[in-house]
Amino acid sequence: MNGRCFPSRRRVLQGIAAVLVATIWPEERAVADAAALARAGVAGYTDLEAARQIGCAWLSSVRVVPTLEQLVAELAAMAPAWPALMRSPHELRRLLAERVREDFARGSTIAVDGWVLARTEVVLCGVAARTARGCSAPEKGEKGEA
Amino acid sequence: MFHDARRLPPGARLDADICVVGAGAAGIALTRALRRSGLRICVLESGGLAVDQASQALAEGEIGAMPYPPLQRGRLRCFGGTTGHWAGWCRPPRHRNFLARRWVPHSGWPFELDALEPYLRQAHEICGLGPYDYRPAAWATPPSREPLPLARSSLETAVTQFSLPVRFGEAYRAELEGAHEVGVWLHATVLDFELDPRGRRVLRAIAAATDGTRFTVRARIYVLATGGIENARLLLVASASRPGALGNRYDLVGRFFMDHLKVEVGRFQPVDGELPLGFYQRHVVRGTPIKGHLCFAEEVLERERLLECYFELEPSEDGHRGLGRSVWALASGQPLTRRPPVSWVVMLRVDPAPNPASRVVLGEQRDALGLPRPRVELRYGEHERRAVARGVRLLAHELGRRGLGRLQLGPGASGMWPPPAGTAVITGYHHMGTTRMHADPRQGVVDPTGCVHGMRNLYIAGSSIFPGYEGYPTLLIVALALRLGAHLRSRLA
Numbered sequence: 001m002n003g004r005c006f007p008s009r010r011r012v013l014q015g016i017a018a019v020l021v022a023t024i025w026p027e028e029r030a031v032a033d034a035a036a037l038a039r040a041g042v043a044g045y046t047d048l049e050a051a052r053q054i055g056c057a058w059l060s061s062v063r064v065v066p067t068l069e070q071l072v073a074e075l076a077a078m079a080p081a082w083p084a085l086m087r088s089p090h091e092l093r094r095l096l097a098e099r100v101r102e103d104f105a106r107g108s109t110i111a112v113d114g115w116v117l118a119r120t121e122v123v124l125c126g127v128a129a130r131t132a133r134g135c136s137a138p139e140k141g142e143k144g145e146a
Numbered sequence: 147m148f149h150d151a152r153r154l155p156p157g158a159r160l161d162a163d164i165c166v167v168g169a170g171a172a173g174i175a176l177t178r179a180l181r182r183s184g185l186r187i188c189v190l191e192s193g194g195l196a197v198d199q200a201s202q203a204l205a206e207g208e209i210g211a212m213p214y215p216p217l218q219r220g221r222l223r224c225f226g227g228t229t230g231h232w233a234g235w236c237r238p239p240r241h242r243n244f245l246a247r248r249w250v251p252h253s254g255w256p257f258e259l260d261a262l263e264p265y266l267r268q269a270h271e272i273c274g275l276g277p278y279d280y281r282p283a284a285w286a287t288p289p290s291r292e293p294l295p296l297a298r299s300s301l302e303t304a305v306t307q308f309s310l311p312v313r314f315g316e317a318y319r320a321e322l323e324g325a326h327e328v329g330v331w332l333h334a335t336v337l338d339f340e341l342d343p344r345g346r347r348v349l350r351a352i353a354a355a356t357d358g359t360r361f362t363v364r365a366r367i368y369v370l371a372t373g374g375i376e377n378a379r380l381l382l383v384a385s386a387s388r389p390g391a392l393g394n395r396y397d398l399v400g401r402f403f404m405d406h407l408k409v410e411v412g413r414f415q416p417v418d419g420e421l422p423l424g425f426y427q428r429h430v431v432r433g434t435p436i437k438g439h440l441c442f443a444e445e446v447l448e449r450e451r452l453l454e455c456y457f458e459l460e461p462s463e464d465g466h467r468g469l470g471r472s473v474w475a476l477a478s479g480q481p482l483t484r485r486p487p488v489s490w491v492v493m494l495r496v497d498p499a500p501n502p503a504s505r506v507v508l509g510e511q512r513d514a515l516g517l518p519r520p521r522v523e524l525r526y527g528e529h530e531r532r533a534v535a536r537g538v539r540l541l542a543h544e545l546g547r548r549g550l551g552r553l554q555l556g557p558g559a560s561g562m563w564p565p566p567a568g569t570a571v572i573t574g575y576h577h578m579g580t581t582r583m584h585a586d587p588r589q590g591v592v593d594p595t596g597c598v599h600g601m602r603n604l605y606i607a608g609s610s611i612f613p614g615y616e617g618y619p620t621l622l623i624v625a626l627a628l629r630l631g632a633h634l635r636s637r638l639a
Contacts, residue, residue, distance in 0.1 A: 050475035050482040057469055093479070097549075104546035107539070114412065114554040115473045116542035125476065 042128040045096050046121075055129025058112045058122055068130040074123050096120060148195075148323055151334035151355035158361040162188035162329070163638060165351055165365035167336045167380075170227020172607040173371035174314045175272060175624040177328060178321065179631025185638060186327055188363055190334040190353055192372075193224035195315065200356050200514070204335065207375065208509035210523035213564050214405075217522065220575030221373055225332060226315020228373065228575070234311030234435075235618045236275055237304065238266050240454070242444050243497075243614055249451045250529065252402065252500035255613055256585045256594040262625050265632075269624035274312035276434025280305045285431045285438075291424040293438055300446040300544050304456065306618065308428065308435035334361075335515055339368070339384050339604070345391040347602045354515050367634060369596075369605045371627070374403075374577025377610040378506045379520040381581065381591070381598075386508070393581065393591040393598040400506040402579035403524060404615045408495040409558035410570035411538040413462055415470055416551040417478045419487025426459045442540065453529055454497040455537040456617065459490040473552050492553065493570070494538055497615040499529040506580050526563045534561030576619050581610040596630045605630060 042051050059065055066074075103109060103118035110122040117125075129135045164180060166173050169191035180187055193201035201224065207217035222230045239259055246254030270278045277284075282303040286292035293303035322328050333356040340350040340362075351363040370377045378400040385392040385399065393399055416423065425438040440457040447454065466474070466486055474486035498504075509521035542553035557566035565571055584590020587599035592611050598604045607627045609619045616622050 046479060047472075047475040047482045050472035053472040054469055054476060101547050101549070104543045107543055109539075109543065109546070111555060113469045114556065114559075115469060116539065116546065116553050116555060117473070117476070118546060121476055 042124050042131075044092055045124060048128055048132075051125040051128035052132045052135065054112055054115075054117070054122070055125035055127070056132075056135040058110065058126055059129055059135065061112065066126060068127065071123050071126045071130060075120075075127070096124070147326070147328065148330045148332060150194075151190075151331045151353070151361065152357050152359065154355060154359060154361045156359050156361070159350075160188055160329070160331070160361065160363045162186045162363065162365045164188070164367045164369065164634065165190065165363045166369045166371055167351065168192070168227065168370065168372035168376070168608075169225050169315075169330060170371065170373060170608070171229050171232075171314055171620055171623050172609075172627045173369075174226070174318050174322070175269070175627035176369060176371060176607055176631050178272075178318060179628050180634060181325055181327065183635045183638070184327075185635075187329070188365060189322070189328065189330040190336055190351070190363065191225050191330060191332050192335040192356075193222070194332045195225050195319070197222055197224045197230065201333065204513050204515065206513070207519045208511060208521035210521060212524045212526075214522050214524050215573060215575070217375065217520065220573075220577070221375070224315060225319065225330070226313055229312065229314040229620070232309070232311045232313070232620060234309035235306050236270075236273055236309055236621045237280060237306045237618050239616050239622060240444075242447070243454065243616065247448075250453070250499050252502070252589070253614055256583060256590075262622075262629065265625035265628040266621065268628050269621050272312070272624050272628075273621055274309045274317070275307045275621075276432070276436075280307075282425075282438060285436050286425070287431055288422075290422055291429055291431075292422050293425050294422065294440075294550070296548075299548065300443055300540065301440050302443050303425070304439045304441045306437050306439060308437070309620075310435075333357075336372075336380060337383070337515060337517060339392070341388065341391065345388060346600060348604050356514075358515065365603075366638065367603050367605065369607055369630070369634075370581075371607040373608055374580055374610040375506050375520050375522065377606055377608060378403075378580035379508065379517075382506075382508050383517055391600075392604070393600060395600060396588050398502075398582070398589075398591050400580050401502045401504070402500045402582050402613075403504045403506050403522065403577065404498045404500065404579040404612075405524065405576050406495050406497055406574045406615065406617065407526065407530065407534075407563065408458075408493055408572040408574070409534060409565055410491060410556055411494045411534065411559040412492045412542075412556040413464075413470070413554045414459060414490040414492050414545065414551055415466075415474050415477070415554070416487050416490070417474070417549060418551075421487075421550060423459055423490060427461075440541070442537070446540070450536060450540065451532075452537055452540075453499055453533040454615075454617070455533055456495045456497075457541060458493040458495070460493070462489045462491050464489075470554070473554075477546075477549075477552050491570075492538070492541070493572075494534060494558075495574075495617065496530050496533040496537070497617055498526060500579060500582070500614060501525050501527055503527075531561035531563065535559065574617075576609065576615075576617075578609040578612045578615060578619060581606050582613040583611045584613060595633050596626070605634070 099120040100118040163185040205218040282293040504525035508518040558569040581591040
């Protein structure tokens with residue numbers, strides 16, 4: 001992991017937990033800055049800048065650009081048991097790696113600039129892009145069908 | 147003995163038991179197999195001992211609407227034939243390729259591969275290859291050059307051996323020169339055949355020296371061994387004035403022309419720089435050059451209804467363009483600041499399906515001897531397009547699933563033909579299928595022995611009789627020539 005500016009593992013886990021809890025049980029927990037927390041969650045899995053670059057490329061290429069809320073909801077839907085798993089960074093990474101393998105096994109992939117990537121990792125990258133400055137993808141709105 | 151047909155007097159007649167037309171891999175292997183049988187063999191070779199301009203000009207032809215390399219580039223008219231520029235790639239066919247696949251029309255051979263096994267082993271020696279062993283593990287040299295661990299995978303590793311390569315013209319010239327029962331006539335091009343009134347037996351081969359001097363050859367058996375395009379061309383020329391004769395009763399001669407397409411389909415970025423991909427580059431193991439390929443397990447090909455796909459990997463010189471570095475960081479969990487391992491260009495070779503619309507016909511131009519030049523109308527269909535498009539994606543999925551890396555699809559991954567501009571494409575100069583073998587004369591030009599349907603003494607040797615595509619044909623060409631030699635020895639004994 002790039003250690004220049006990334007949050008601590010504790011912060012990462014807190015971030016993911018907050019985002020997911022806010023998504024799954026929005027009425028139970030208010031999240032002041034969901035975007036920043038989601039970004040922290042992605043950083044627990046991969047290099048944030050790499051994810052941002054891939055995410056920007058993806059969001060610039062799709063015809064219907066998903067919102068941050070949609071992306072986070074998709075992540076949450078992929079792993080309903082996350083709240084329990086998030087106590088361990090090791091478990092988080094293992095879970096995501098497993099999801100990525102499953103995506104490839106069933107052909108659930110997305111091509112970004114020709115790179116065939118697992119849907120899970122692309123969604124993670126989308127979250128990173130959505131929460132970063134400097135991504136040229138539109139904030140919200142339709143460019144056509146996906 | 148070697149002779150020069152240009153020194154024959156006009157109207158000369160040569161006599162032999164067997165007339166072999168063409169001295170390439172098939173013709174030379176067959177002639178060697180027929181030696182010491184008490185049979186007199188006359189070999190007619192259109193070129194000389196080395197390539198010369200006049201003979202090579204006879205190899206020119208026309209190309210149809212689909213792109214294809216100039217015909218004289220892929221064929222050599224000289225003693226030894228196209229083995230003179232053969233790259234030496236060899237691998238025995240897979241068993242499944244000899245079986246009919248219900249979803250591939252016209253697929254399957256009229257016998258099982260096992261019947262060829264002894265001939266393939268002999269052919270292996272003739273082609274100057276290493277041990278007859280194609281198990282990837284037998285060629286592993288850990289730690290840097292070993293097959294990828296692909297247990298319980300949709301992928302397998304296949305091994306290709308390389309001949310040095312053996313130039314048949316150089317390797318077997320002395321043997322045939324010293325064989326008293328063999329007469330090799332150089333600069334001798336067959337133009338036509340004289341048939342009996344019923345059109346079932348060849349009475350004479352009508353030939354010309356490069357300078358145009360005509361002469362004839364009378365033999366008990368005639369074998370065409372002039373290559374995948376020329377065999378069909380000669381039958382088409384000879385049957386043009388005799389509709390339905392010479393194996394063309396059902397308009398099959400020239401059809402089912404096949405050559406493979408090898409297309410750059412993308413770039414592979416390994417997660418781990420220690421991944422032992424050196425096995426998939428050409429290297430030498432115990433004196434034998436080999437190379438590994440990735441291909442799909444048979445059950446995957448059947449389930450997906452895919453034609454045979456072979457993936458080759460070559461280190462990329464382009465570095466990590468675009469998102470490559472980011473993708474590596476994502477897949478590996480490493481920081482973007484670190485340097486990713488080298489990426490690899492992925493080439494995909496698809497073995498085409500038999501297609502009657504893909505064919506060799508007679509062109510409008512004529513060569514120096516007055517024969518119509520061949521015209522190649524290569525066609526690929528939905529099977530080939532799908533094999534490329536689906537095959538490369540299955541590869542990407544499996545490499546990702548196993549955590550080996552990520553694959554970037556290139557423009558060639560669409561499977562469209564011709565591929566987009568800028569896509570690296572290689573054909574094999576592997577001309578096959580134009581006088582295909584089948585037990586039913588309605589589906590093949592030659593019967594399972596290689597005899598032209600409806601003819602009693604005209605046989606064909608070489609890749610034109612392959613009813614299905616075989617990636618590296620030379621080994622199989624030689625094996626089938628040895629098999630034909632055994633058949634003819636038995637028949638004429």
